Amino acid sequence: MTQLPLRAQLASALGRSAATLSRMTGRGDGSVIGGRVGLLLEPDLLRQLARDRKLALVSATNGKTTTTRLITSALLELGEVATNAFGANMPAGHVSALSQHKSAPYGVLEVDEKYLPEVLATTGAGVVCLMNLSRDQMDRAAEIWLLAQKWRKALSGKPTHVIANCDDPLVTWGASTAAKVTWVAGGQRWKEDSWCCPECGGPLDRKDADWACRECTFHRPEPQWVVDDDSAIDPRGQRWLLDIQLPGQANRSNAVMALAVAEAFGLPVDRALPRLREVTSVAGRYTTVEREGRHARLLLAKNPAGWLEAFDVADPQLPIILSVNAQGPDGRDTSWLWDVDYRILRGRPVFVTGERRLDLALRLDVADVPFTLCGTFSEALAMQPPGRVDVIANYTAFQQIRSEFGRAV
Numbered sequence: 001m002t003q004l005p006l007r008a009q010l011a012s013a014l015g016r017s018a019a020t021l022s023r024m025t026g027r028g029d030g031s032v033i034g035g036r037v038g039l040l041l042e043p044d045l046l047r048q049l050a051r052d053r054k055l056a057l058v059s060a061t062n063g064k065t066t067t068t069r070l071i072t073s074a075l076l077e078l079g080e081v082a083t084n085a086f087g088a089n090m091p092a093g094h095v096s097a098l099s100q101h102k103s104a105p106y107g108v109l110e111v112d113e114k115y116l117p118e119v120l121a122t123t124g125a126g127v128v129c130l131m132n133l134s135r136d137q138m139d140r141a142a143e144i145w146l147l148a149q150k151w152r153k154a155l156s157g158k159p160t161h162v163i164a165n166c167d168d169p170l171v172t173w174g175a176s177t178a179a180k181v182t183w184v185a186g187g188q189r190w191k192e193d194s195w196c197c198p199e200c201g202g203p204l205d206r207k208d209a210d211w212a213c214r215e216c217t218f219h220r221p222e223p224q225w226v227v228d229d230d231s232a233i234d235p236r237g238q239r240w241l242l243d244i245q246l247p248g249q250a251n252r253s254n255a256v257m258a259l260a261v262a263e264a265f266g267l268p269v270d271r272a273l274p275r276l277r278e279v280t281s282v283a284g285r286y287t288t289v290e291r292e293g294r295h296a297r298l299l300l301a302k303n304p305a306g307w308l309e310a311f312d313v314a315d316p317q318l319p320i321i322l323s324v325n326a327q328g329p330d331g332r333d334t335s336w337l338w339d340v341d342y343r344i345l346r347g348r349p350v351f352v353t354g355e356r357r358l359d360l361a362l363r364l365d366v367a368d369v370p371f372t373l374c375g376t377f378s379e380a381l382a383m384q385p386p387g388r389v390d391v392i393a394n395y396t397a398f399q400q401i402r403s404e405f406g407r408a409v
């Protein structure tokens, strides 16, 4: 690897010191502040740190932190990997990740959907992995269409190899200007944002997994990889039982995306898959916290599509605690609660807490889902019989539970 220019070396080193200082003074893991300091001193730092490395960028509305982790785990089979494991997914976080592993020949970077064009242009990453696009707390359908259009422009004319989920029409459209695309039939649970053709606005006809526009030629491409229940089918037609530890269909889909990315790096399935099976939790997700014999499994859900994925993972035999906040990272507007179909929760004991518990309570009441309102998460947990319980929480509610109950088991 070629040496960084002196200014970049200095910026990178000062950034790392700032990060250490931030950690020592208890202000978080320091990755954002360190990167910001570095970029302030050398605005070209990200490009310089990315040079001469083999990079994968991972973007989506949901599952990017988990998929980044799975790809990183796989590529460790090849050598050292730099990654932003804690979800600091804007350029400052990328600078920090790369400068902490200066000699790593590989990098796997989670990238905020809006920053993907900029980060791709700056880093010249060889591989981009795109999984799904749906409305988030702040985004609505028109905004995610604009986002996909920016992806198209960013990928057009570049040699980047894109790995994309062809079951999501908007992702397919966003990826299809790339020179080389490997299509993965990764499934799509949330379909509310893709009833219209992104190319012409006409209606999309769906039949099983297949989809096509009724009014133009835009249609689902033929996938090379297929997620089939608990297995992956590779481009040669070979079936692999995934047997990963992360729960739910969304994670099996993330795992197959990771296998396709690993293969783009020259790593075959038989070497990548055992590495994916080593991943048990990602930044506290899916871990269990315990108090007085109650074992609460934490599921993070930040938007409507995320809630559907969490419902898929939650055990229908268990009680469930739902916690919704509306602080900065959650979005102040909780109107998205009305987009989710809660009827699947009928018949199980449901407990509702969090700052916006009354908003959620009203929504459940309209859906005819009986529930118990609780002042705090501790109170909700204390109401459970000893044993297991599932918890679905949005971002700050999830972080509050983690900090109150200590780093998860």
Ligand SMILES: [Zn+2]
Pocket: 197, 198, 199, 200, 201, 202, 213, 214, 215, 216, 217, 218
């Ligand atoms: Zn069309």
